[in-house]
Amino acid sequence: MRALRHRTIAFLVAAVAVWGGWEAFLSLTAPRRVDAAVAQALHREGRANVAVTLGFAPEDFHIRLFQSHGVVSGVRGTTVLLNRVGADDVGRIARYYWVRGITLQ
Amino acid sequence: MLPAIFLPPPGDVLRTAWELARDGSLWVNIAASLGRVLLGVVVSAPLAVALGVLVGLSRRLAAVLEPIASFFNALSGIAWLPLAVTWFGLGWTSVTFIMFNTIFFLVFFNTLIGVRTVPRIFEHAVSTLGGSRRHLILHVLIPGALPSIVTGLHMGIGFGWRALIAAEMIATSTGLGFLIYNAANFHQTDTILVGIVTIGLLWLGTDRFILQPLERRTVERWGLVSTAP
């Protein structure tokens, strides 16, 4: 059983630490991505039409992902236009590390 | 009870089995699947053994190639399919390629391990008695590695059979995998069940009547078994 102390435990500890650290990092950086105007709109109406800016042209993967958060109404270059997004979904989108910013349309 | 489309009564399944057997489509698909297994074994196993022995002769080379072979083992089967389709297109070439790969790497890896675990003293004994390299290979290394080789073959065919069924669903239009996947498109659950039972019986039969006895005989004859992932 002592062998476990080396390989497996070290691996599991490292895995948990990395995962925990990453989630913490996401939680810290997420709010910065959301524009103040979006927060206000959400506060007022509960839903908002947002423009999600990425650092690259979105692929199928991203479009499909956004479709689970709102109604995709268009793509302009590196920005995806998303309608009727609720507060929860804005929060979730903000946690994607590859999202640059969320602004109001 | 459940609608027949979800779980057809045994009578329906038996009737469909009879029909498929009678119009030949069952046999054609069985032959296609088994043929691919056989082709895979016949083409890749001797090559894998030969290469495994050759590489195993040099301890340095063996130590280096072992992790690479281990990696390809981890990759066996279905993960090769998209690449195979890119290279060979849809059809039996891609699907047989899957079989080939799975069996080749597992047999190669196990041959390598088997050759390396043959105690050096036997090699020395052969050279002391004036034996040539060929003697060494034929009378010491290969018999000594045989239990490992057969285990590798067993696992290779086991993994390969599963990968084959999956590959037939995706990339070709014959074989048991295709039979059941195609039937799903038409909601022909009785055909699916016939196919599933056939697949299970074929593997059980191969395992029980061919592979396990083979493994047991080689272990009895040449002793120690070492297994690999």
Place this chain on the structure above:
Amino acid sequence: MTVRWDLAATWAAVLAVTLAGWGLAAATLPVPDYYLPPPTAVFAAFGDLVVKGILPTYIAESLRRMLLAALIGLAAGVPLGLVLGMSRRVADFAYPLLNFFQSVSGIAWLPLMLVWFGFGERTILVAVNYTVLFPVIFNALLGVRSVPRLYVNALRTLGASRWRIVRDVLLPGALPSIATGMRLGLAYGWRALIAAEMLVGAHGLGFMIFNAQAFHLTARIMLGMGTIGVLWLVLDYFLLRPLEEATISRWGLVQR
């Protein structure tokens, strides 16, 4: 953990030679570009997919499904196998059934699952969990049956209750087999997962490489294949194999 620098150096050399040879082949072979992308293209694809968040998401999806199957296999498969193995009559009855269901991999059940559940997450989960469960149940059963009756009887003469016998004799005795069963089940399960993801298409590494083929993004295919192989190696080396070896060395007698 000792690091063998000489071995590592040899591997590095072999890796370098392989990459160089591959690059050369990619540049010189008379085949269309998308047949054999050079190693640089694969590394670029890696960077690309990580920046876009695609690769980590797909890896997480596949691992999540695998973890779930492992947990269910452990929580449901082990107790079931133990219970089935405890009675000789039940075990003899269950043995051929389990053997048969183990022979039919989860993927073969996929078409039926598609009819029942359609193209979704549930179909994948059912197929993968099935694939993992049966080797676990089967090996747990074998493990229990392989414990010499002598030990069970010895404990009985000392007045042990049924529960004590299970906990102190049957379970430890069966542990090596259970560990083997988990390892085998997860090996089959990982491969079944990739196949299921290709067929059902609900994200995951299998879907990634399958989808990439449709667009001739061969560098992505190779990247995905590499990831699949490396992930299994990591899981096996750090988790499964140590577990198996530990149970064998501690609870000993394994007839393999």
